[in-house]
Amino acid sequence: MASSNIGLGTAAIGRPHYINIRESSEDAFDLQAFKKKAFKVLDAAYKKGVRYYDTAPGYGIAEQILGEWLLTKNDPSVEVATKWGYVYTANFDLHADIHEFKDHSVEQLTKQWEDSKILFPNLTSLQIHSATFDSGVLENEAVHQKMFEIKKSQNIKIGLSVSGANQVDILKKALEIKIEDEPLFEIFQVTYNILDQSLLTILDRIKSNGNRIIIKEGLANGRLLPNADYPHYYDLYKTLAHLSEKYAVGSDAIALQFCVQSVAPFMVLSGASTVKQLKENLKVGTFQLSDEDLALLYAFKTEPEAYWQERKQLQWN
Template sequence: MKLGLGTAALGRPQYINVRTENIQKTNLASFRAQSFSVLEEAYSLGVRYFDTAPGYGLAEELVLEWLQTKNDPTIEIATKWGYTYTANFDEDATVHEIKEHSLAKLNEQWSFSKQLLPNLKVYQIHSATMATGVLKNQAVLAKLATLKKEHGIKIALTTTGVNQVEVLKKALDIQINGNQLFDLFQVTYNFLEQSLQEYAQELIQQKKTIVIKEALANGRVFKNKNYQQYHLLYKVLATLSQKHQVGIDAISLRYCAQKIPESTILSGASNLVQLQENLKAHTFALSSEDLLLLDSFKISSPHYWSEREKLTWN
């Protein structure tokens, strides 16, 4: 299996998550130093795929700073465009990010992101949806095709929301000068949100790269008294955790890797302990019976995303 490191939790002190206890005011300097150490530890443990975005606070800048300490062409950087971080590291902020899928925003954010070349291998529309019209914006699509040709990078998109599969299908139909534009798709997938499963084989047959995000369902895979409807899932995960002598995070990542072969699974670790626990996903395999049991906890996409919308930034 291939694990990558997502940097959303490294670039800003808050993210959408279930667990709200033990929130502390953040010292930006110490936060930055810890995030840098997580990048370094991931590299030392063999991770070579790093996913970032300007919408993740200081993450893209931090990845660039870290990358400049390396001289390793095997490091693959994926970044995005389309979100601007607005919270300014204020824990009391009510608006954390603004989405804008315009050509102007693409040009603005590319002007910084291009500094990640030549390690920059993947450039993504951040959270592409039908609603923003980005997949019909010919000026944006032409610009992305130009970047693909000039720099030899993969053009990609990330998906969020109930219409994930619809977005994937639409994107696969987009061609520029007779060639498919999109090469890679970063999609939410986990025990609860399994809609990708129905379309994964089509992507694989078309030789597209799949990257899995939110494998831990924003923390909902961990036992929580506010989610009593998942008590059977929590019981099964506790049993599997004991059986394989790993944490529930490793079970979650391993499940995704076995269900969507050849995909890259993103760890969202925010500290060294989480990272080390995530990487234990390499040390075992789930049985076919384990997989079938975990499959049974699938819920409808509308319910999944409705539940996610109620989560707070913390």
């Protein structure tokens, strides 16, 4: 049975290409085969006890796939979170000039919210997809009011996901936003992993009001898995290999367990695109890292600016 802290992110099963380090394929895209593979991953997650699924309109056809799959379950214990603000444009073409674009307008919120309703009755939360200062969404009172109305009328939680070297500053700003003297946001989906540990500087403040913390990119888009292209992480890879041998699990499970133990979040998301990857990820919770193990991993934190500059170099594949 899976750890109760592990959820499944659907970006990798809703579109064939993602910013990540993984095996790429130039095979012709087959929609039916793609959906069949996605259903297998969802079924495997469910059988392993996963009951939290994260999706977004920006993840290709992930919402459609998840909506169809939910009809086969009729299980009120399954919780779905979606986001709004990114529009997927690649149409499954790896060589597309633009894979997605951001639109944080109230009009886009209204449009994507209507589409996301296919996820009811399992839909429990709605988040701004990758909130930034540049998009102006944190100052857009029309957006705030619309999300507050959705929160109250649908009885769902409202949140945001953040990325970038200044994600802590974005979180601080978000915590200040109130409607009718009530904090607007209660879900904070944050990039956190062995390399980018900046969340820890604001962790207690976020948790103080009982807010949910969702961890994404726990494997640093694949950079935490041994890779010859990143020789500067040799000592980290060596440490992960040692801990993998110690606990008889993969480096991915070690990295995700670090997230679970160091943050104690509501959920850590697996971004698995195959059943094999998923099963390896879900070995989280079958062991506990010692204080000495955690200390070793804490020591590999990098500066956010360096982390995100390196991430910008990753390609769609």
